[in-house]
Amino acid sequence: MESLSHKKKVVVMIALMTSMFFAAINQTLVGTAMPRIIATLGGMEYYSWVITIYMLTSTVATVLVGKLSDIYGRKPFLLSGIVIFMIGAFLTGLSSTIFEMITYRGIQGLGAGILMSCTSMAVGDLFAPRERAKWTGLMMAIFGFSSIIGPTLGGVMIDHMDWQWVFWAFLPLGVIAFVMIWRIFPKTAKVQSESIDYLGSLLLSLSLVSLLIGFSWAGTKYAWGSIEIVGLFAAAIVFAILFVMVERKAKSPVMPLSLFKNKIVVNTSLSGFLMNAGMMGAMIYLPFFVQGVKGLSPTESGFVNMPMSIMMIVLSSLTGRWISKSGKYKRYAISGIAFMVVGMLMMVVMDSIAMALASMCVFGIGIGLAMPVFTLAAQNSVPLDQLGVVTATSTLFRNLGGTIGIAVFGSVMNGVLTRNMEQAMAAGQGPDLSKIDPAQAEQLGTLMNPQILLNQPKLAEIEASLPEQLQQGFLQLMDMLRSVLSDTVSMVFMLGAGLLALGLILTLFLKEIPLRTAHKGAEKQVGSTQEAEA
Incomplete structure (x- = not known):
């Protein structure tokens, strides 16, 4: 061109x-x-x-x-x-x-x-x-x-x-x-x-997919040392070796x-x-x-x-x-x-x-x-x-x-x-649920997830719906989640x-x-x- x-x-x-x-x-x-x-x-x-x-x-x-x-x-x-x-x-x-x-x-x-x-x-x-x-x-x-x-x-x-x-x-x-x-x-x-x-393309694709899925699942869906993750990384290596062998003759x-x-x-x-x-x-x-x-x-x-x-x-x-x-x-x-x-x-x-x-x-x-x-x-x-x-x-x-x-x-x-959630709860940064009515404690317990912080309209709606006696505990919980x-x-x-x-x-x-x-x-x-x- x-x-x-x-x-x-x-x-x-x-x-x-x-x-x-x-x-x-x-x-x-x-x-x-x-x-x-x-x-x-x-x-x-x-x-x-x-x-x-x-x-x-x-x-x-x-x-x-x-x-x-x-x-x-x-x-x-x-x-x-x-x-x-x-x-x-x-x-x-x-x-x-x-x-x-x-x-x-x-x-x-x-x-x-x-x-x-x-x-x-x-x-x-x-x-x-x-x-x-x-x-x-x-x-x-x-x-x-x-x-x-x-x-x-x-x-x-x-x-x-x-x-x-x-x-x-x-x-x-x-x-x-x-x-x-x-x-x-x-x-x-x-x-x-x-x-x-074709063969080289297939082997390279299989190696990349195995490698990337392994990294994506490791530490989340499976432990890093689990047989699934080790197997995926091993497959990535095997496909990569085969790919090199094919490419040398292609x-x-x-x-x-x-x-x-x-x-x-x-x-x-x-x-x-x-x-x-x-x-x-x-x-x-x-x-x-x-x-x-x-x-x-x-x-x-x-x-x-x-x-x-x-x-x-x-x-x-x-x-x-x-x-x-x-x-x-x-x-x-x-x-x-x-x-x-x-x-x-x-x-x-x-x-x-x-x-x-x-x-x-x-x-x-x-x-x-x-x-x-x-x-x-x-x-x-x-x-x-x-x-x-x-x-x-x-x-x-x-x-x-x-x-x-x-x-x-x-x-x-x-x-x-x-880990940080566990440490914060152990240090008493959150509300003391043992001092709250069991039903209300369960209601607050469902909010112990930082994901709730990402939806501010939903958060405001939840706060408005809580009874007055839970407001202080709710605010304390939100401060802990933000930290x-x-x-x-x-x-x-x-x-x-x-x-x-x-x-x-x-x-x-x-x-x-x-x-x-x-x-x-x-x-x-x-x-x-x-x-x-x-």
Whole structure:
């Protein structure tokens, strides 16, 4: 697609950015609204699964579509990704139980994985790395813009509309994105000499699914040392070994093992993994502090997220331009993750909404600086014919980090929450139920679950319905639950800061090579770089 005129490329980019915005706005709408939705449907213990299944299916789709789109072109996968995402979003709005929502979110994640990864690959097809940096920054800005209006709009919708509209409201935008891609995006000829690595794709998918389900169930549904969890991890290892054996002999491997001889690809993949693990795993629980501990509504919670998104938009756009101008990218990765570590540490000690806002600003600066770097650096280090698989690999590790991070943090959240509740009750922080009428004590006992803090209207309704003699005990119980929840999310944020710190250390060793200014000569430049590394 390099032969397209610049004007045509800009038009294609508008279509791609519309598609990305469609997927991103749907995802950011959900974040603020999900605590209220879970409180409505029930099943707080499955909260992390709603997020995890989305990440799991999008991860599998991402890695599979990389090689396939190298063979068949990006356009059919962009279109199919939009359609699958729309179907999943529509069905999710029809959910009547938490288990239905988990299933339909899995379908939505499949479409998101195809759509988001193909969008990144298409940008790589259109532009050489030096110019690509600028457009990558703009794509991140689009995602950031959705992060500004998404949480706030999601909060407004969940406060004033049925929760189903969180998933349905932007479906017309999906239709617009589909028509734009169908009409504007250029077709590419199929690579006739390439074959599809069905067996490798199957083994990789089985390994990823076993691994991610193992992390999701460990510490929640089953103990970490249980036969179920050990069996899942063992299956993941066995499938991974078989996958490596198949890939070594495959004519057209779904994930060429030669990629992992490239030090830049390895470093950016691991750094992206740690960054997303720390970021996604911890950030998903921010609404628990804002809505649960501080009692803000989902709408107000959306405003708390806004500074992060604004900083992300500004810095990602500027970072793309700075990288495009200088050809240097390592400094932005290092400084970005450093800001993220500081922001996460601020979340650990935050005790007010003002502190939450400040931490969001710092964290947003870090995201804006670091996020455009890793895929760009990986793409720049390989030949053009490996653009799809290296983009998919980079995205795979980021998604794995986010998925495993969410699962691990969910396990930590549930375990620490239970322990803190037991300790608070043992220390006498809650009401003394032995001094209350047994029937009334039982009534208060049913409220000993921090989940009730996430639905403020329901909480106010319960408080108004209680007899006067229970009001003091109720207030004491709520104070205890807020304290327990605050201590628990602080532990989650501390773990996130630790993972981000590991990512920062790894990024210090990232080898930087100049960004290419044209697609031509890419193989020669990359080859000489790899020889120099060896």
